[in-house]
Amino acid sequence: MSHDPKQTGQARYAWREIVRGNVPKRAAEERVTDFHEIYSLFDEATIREQASRCVQCASPACVTGCPLSNDIPGWMSLAAEGKFLEAAEVSRRTSNMPEICPRVCPQEKLCESACVIHEPAGAICIGAIEKFINEYAFAHGAVPIVKATPNGKRVAVVGSGPGGLACADELCKHGYAVTVYESQMLPGGLLLFGIPAFKLDKQIVERRVNILRQQGVVFKVGVTVGKDIGLDALLSEHQAVFLGIGALKSKALDVPGAELKGVYQGLPFLAQKNAPINLGMPPVDVKGKRVVVLGGGDSAMDCLRTALRCGAADTVCAYRRDLANMPGSRKEYANALEEGARFMFLTNPLALEGNAAGEVTAVRCVRMELGEPDASGRRKPRAVKGSEFTLPADILLIAYGFDPVPYPPGSGLERVKVNEWNGTITDADGMTSVPGVFAGGDVIRGPSLVVHAIHDGRKAAEGIHRYLSVLAKSTVPAGPPVQPG
Numbered sequence: 436m437s438h439d440p441k442q443t444g445q446a447r448y449a450w451r452e453i454v455r456g457n458v459p460k461r462a463a464e465e466r467v468t469d470f471h472e473i474y475s476l477f478d479e480a481t482i483r484e485q486a487s488r489c490v491q492c493a494s495p496a497c498v499t500g501c502p503l504s505n506d507i508p509g510w511m512s513l514a515a516e517g518k519f520l521e522a523a524e525v526s527r528r529t530s531n532m533p534e535i536c537p538r539v540c541p542q543e544k545l546c547e548s549a550c551v552i553h554e555p556a557g558a559i560c561i562g563a564i565e566k567f568i569n570e571y572a573f574a575h576g577a578v579p580i581v582k583a584t585p586n587g588k589r590v591a592v593v594g595s596g597p598g599g600l601a602c603a604d605e606l607c608k609h610g611y612a613v614t615v616y617e618s619q620m621l622p623g624g625l626l627l628f629g630i631p632a633f634k635l636d637k638q639i640v641e642r643r644v645n646i647l648r649q650q651g652v653v654f655k656v657g658v659t660v661g662k663d664i665g666l667d668a669l670l671s672e673h674q675a676v677f678l679g680i681g682a683l684k685s686k687a688l689d690v691p692g693a694e695l696k697g698v699y700q701g702l703p704f705l706a707q708k709n710a711p712i713n714l715g716m717p718p719v720d721v722k723g724k725r726v727v728v729l730g731g732g733d734s735a736m737d738c739l740r741t742a743l744r745c746g747a748a749d750t751v752c753a754y755r756r757d758l759a760n761m762p763g764s765r766k767e768y769a770n771a772l773e774e775g776a777r778f779m780f781l782t783n784p785l786a787l788e789g790n791a792a793g794e795v796t797a798v799r800c801v802r803m804e805l806g807e808p809d810a811s812g813r814r815k816p817r818a819v820k821g822s823e824f825t826l827p828a829d830i831l832l833i834a835y836g837f838d839p840v841p842y843p844p845g846s847g848l849e850r851v852k853v854n855e856w857n858g859t860i861t862d863a864d865g866m867t868s869v870p871g872v873f874a875g876g877d878v879i880r881g882p883s884l885v886v887h888a889i890h891d892g893r894k895a896a897e898g899i900h901r902y903l904s905v906l907a908k909s910t911v912p913a914g915p916p917v918q919p920g
């Protein structure tokens with residue numbers, strides 16, 4: 436069948452004639468000189484063409500592959516017809532941050548990996564099209580501020596990462612008076628203080644937070660729940676609480692010499708170099724230095740690429756498994772390689788060496804080989820006898836992942852039941868062991884993805900709405916009256 440998608444504007448079967456496009460990306464030599472986002476947008480004609488490659492499957496696997504079950508074929512067909520505002524409207528129905536997810540989601544592991552169109556034709560460019568339609572909507576002033584009729588009930592959201600923001604957004608749309616308590620001085624969580632600006636411009640986060648403010652969400656920043664205010668005080672002022680406090684306790688490096696000068700955790704380093712405010716930490720200067728990053732996840736890739744942008748002379752990632760078993764996104768690995776990072780796979784640190792001034796000078800490493808799969812399904816690394824070697828280093832950045840911060844005793848939060856790694860336990864509605872206290876995001880999953888936190892925030896908002904409107908009508912404390920805003 437001959438088919439010209441440019442003429443018909445239909446989203447169906449054009450993948451036979453049109454190959455997957457490469458999203459415009461700045462050259463590596465240019466992008467390592469700044470912290471601006473590296474990808475730009477396709478033009479309108481290319482978006483229509485690329486969207487027209489979608490097959491419009493009857494049972495779309497991309498929807499199943501998306502943790503938010505986004506109606507991807509729905510917006511593809513509208514985008515193919517050039518109806519970008521309508522397409523953006525469809526994408527907003529299931530996602531509270533449809534301009535942020537396409538920038539940070541590992542689509543190659545989610546929606547795009549599920550797409551029925553495989554190599555060599557290549558999956559539909561789902562992320563690039565989602566980003567385009569939503570930026571188009573912003574550029575045309577077509578992102579509505581939803582003002583719901585107040586229902587007279589108050590909810591506290593603790594933490595303003597993607598989980599907290601999504602929960603606040605959904606609750607606001609149901610008419611709740613929502614106050615977000617955030618220990619940092621700016622809202623955004625890891626969107627602001629973790630994920631580097633070259634992946635997600637900080638103004639994009641600010642723009643989203645401002646939409647919530649305009650919808651009536653109140654942000655109380657610089658307030659740590661459990662320290663500045665206890666859980667019972669929150670529950671006396673609100674009828675429900677959502678805990679979206681993430682998993683922000685960095686895993687330690689447990690080898691001799693870990694206390695040497697020049698050894699830093701990756702997250703504070705990233706926060707310092709990327710956050711839009713001064714965090715008051717002593718600056719970590721990597722200019723002209725040999726930087727070794729330990730770990731193989733997204734944080735490790737971000738540390739490497741941030742160090743390169745800060746002028747490191749050499750940037751090496753040492754990871755104990757091989758590339759196939761590395762958890763980091765392949766897209767970000769490829770970007771790190773292009774920007775000049777080096778990778779030493781099957782390499783594990785044994786000890787750090789230092790000089791008389793107590794500064795780190797090298798990492799004593801051992802080569803690893805992979806054995807049988809462990810509980811995570813990845814092959815377990817083991818040391819190769821007699822393969823020790825020394826890797827010179829002036830700065831070491833540890834990116835071994837995170838655990839949830841334990842709830843402080845006496846804060847009321849210690850009543851919330853946790854599992855063996857401190858993850859908060861929730862039921863099918865997102866409610867914890869404390870009635871009226873819900874949780875979601877990294878605090879229940881451990882380090883995960885933005886899109887999972889959004890999913891959990893939405894789910895908990897629905898759980899809170901059910902709890903407050905049906906289940907506990909007679910038992911939920913009234914709280915003080917809500918002042919008209």
Ligand SMILES: Cc1cc2nc3c(=O)[nH]c(=O)nc-3n(C[C@H](O)[C@H](O)[C@H](O)COP(=O)(O)OP(=O)(O)OC[C@H]3O[C@@H](n4cnc5c(N)ncnc54)[C@H](O)[C@@H]3O)c2cc1C
Pocket residue numbers: 539540541593594595596597598599616617618619623624625626629630631634658659660661679680681682683702705733734737875876877878882883884885886888
């Ligand atoms: C360096 C790095 C890079 C990443 N890159 C990606 C990526 O590219 N793509 C992706 O999908 N995911 C990425 N992630 C993971 C993603 O950022 C997280 O999964 C997601 O942000 C979790 O959202 P959250 O809402 O659960 O918590 P967070 O985003 O961690 O937010 C928690 C918030 O709670 C606040 N808080 C904590 N305790 C309290 C308290 N007691 N009182 C008040 N406030 C409190 C914190 O200050 C923080 O603002 C990355 C993570 C890191 C660390």
